[in-house]
Amino acid sequence: MPGTLWTILVAAVTAVATAVVTGVLVTPRLNARAKRIGEAHATRDTFNAHLQAVLSACVRLQLLPTDDPAWTPVMRERLTGERERWLQQLDDATQWMVDHVETYAGSWVLRQHIEFAVGYASTARMLWLSEREESTKLELLAALTVPVQRQFFGLWWSRARYYVEDQRAFAQALARLTGEPPAA
Template sequence: MPNTLWTLLVAAGTAVVTTIATGLLVTPRLDARKKRIGEAHAARDTFSTHLMTVLWACTLLQQLPADDPDWTPVLRERLKGERERWLQQIDDATRWMFDHTPAYAGSWPARQLIDFAVAYATNARMLVLSEREEATKLELLFALTTPVQRQFFTFWWTRAHHYSADRRTFAETLARLAPEPTPAS
């Protein structure tokens, strides 16, 4: 009987020490890691939402003419307000993506994906801030956003299927964004 009691006391003591040590040393690190991972995934989700906002607003703005002679003055004014709202959505989305790049881009494991996200956010924001005509901005922004959205937020088989084409399209759009060299005088 004393052997059994001693064994139970040692087992209970070991369990208490292990529980306390785990609670003091391991659990806080796991909780902090869980929080960081959750924040990274939330930032990725927000990035995805902003990409879709840009794509949707570009599509709406490209399909809706800026003016139509058949519109009444009231309709013209209302649609002008809608166009301004959609342009503001694009501005807000690109601002968020640019400002929060470290939160979502740094969460991907491959350097290539990080560079892709950073290049997109930077170039999309600079495009929105540029002095290009609205139609050109929308065309370029749509062309820039589509491959990024597909490479980050579609099914893996879609990403794999379109990988080369998306990278090529993105590079070609970046080349179109580059300012033309001015001739030397």
Template sequence: MTLVWALLVAAVTSVVVAIATGLVAAPRLEARKKRIGEAHAARDAFGTHLMTVLSTCTLLQQLPQDDPSWTPVLRERLKAERERWLQQLDDATRWMIDHVATYAGSWPSRRLIDFAVAYASNARMLVLSEREEATKLELMVTLTTPVQRQFFGFWWTRARHYHSDRRVFAETLGRLAPDEPTTP
């Protein structure tokens, strides 16, 4: 009889624990799993958009401006391609500024969060600026390269380039700042 009683108590206890876990812990764990998955997906998308910015800027820098030997058809096609790449650059920086809270907030340190936010806001403002296209592309590459390396490079390259990346980023931000008006 004691064996039956012990088995019955064990069975009831396991059922109660399973029900309590299912009602209390499982929903919280599922919600947490979803939030963590969204944060990692946003980080991956951030990395993809950084690579889009770098590759698009490089393509635009290498695209010849004009050649007298080009036919009007080729000239029109290259103009359309340039516009398409500029739109990709616009779309990438727009996504980064629109989703900065999702991916930047997922990093554990304030330093990384501030770095991601500073990049997203300055990259977007650079795309919207009225600078010459060549200057804009050069500044965008200079601004994006250290960010891409620090967030998505191998750990040994992040460590090796940490100080130089921060310096280049700060110098580029200095170049982006509008000139101070001189007072007489």
């Protein structure tokens, strides 16, 4: 009987000691890691939301008719208001992406992903701030954004399938932007 009691006591002390050590040393570290991972994913989701905002605003603005003689002054005013709102969305999205690039770009492991995200964010913002014609800015911004959105947030098989094509499309859009011939 004393042997059994001793075994139960040792097991209980071991369990308590293990629980205390785990609670003091391991659990805080795991909680901090879970928080960092959650924040990284939330920032990536926000990056994706801004990419989609850029794409949809570019498409809406490209499809918006400039003027129709049948429009009333009220209709013209409303569409002008919508156009300004979409332009502001583009400004806000590109500004957020360049201001927070270190938070979402640094969350990817591969160096090529980090460079791709940083290159896109800075190029998109500089393009938006440029003095180019609005239609050219919209066309180039959409051309830059499509491959980035697909590579970071597309389905896994489309990422692999279109990797080379997306890199080429991005390089071609950059070449059009800078006026240099694309690298072979």
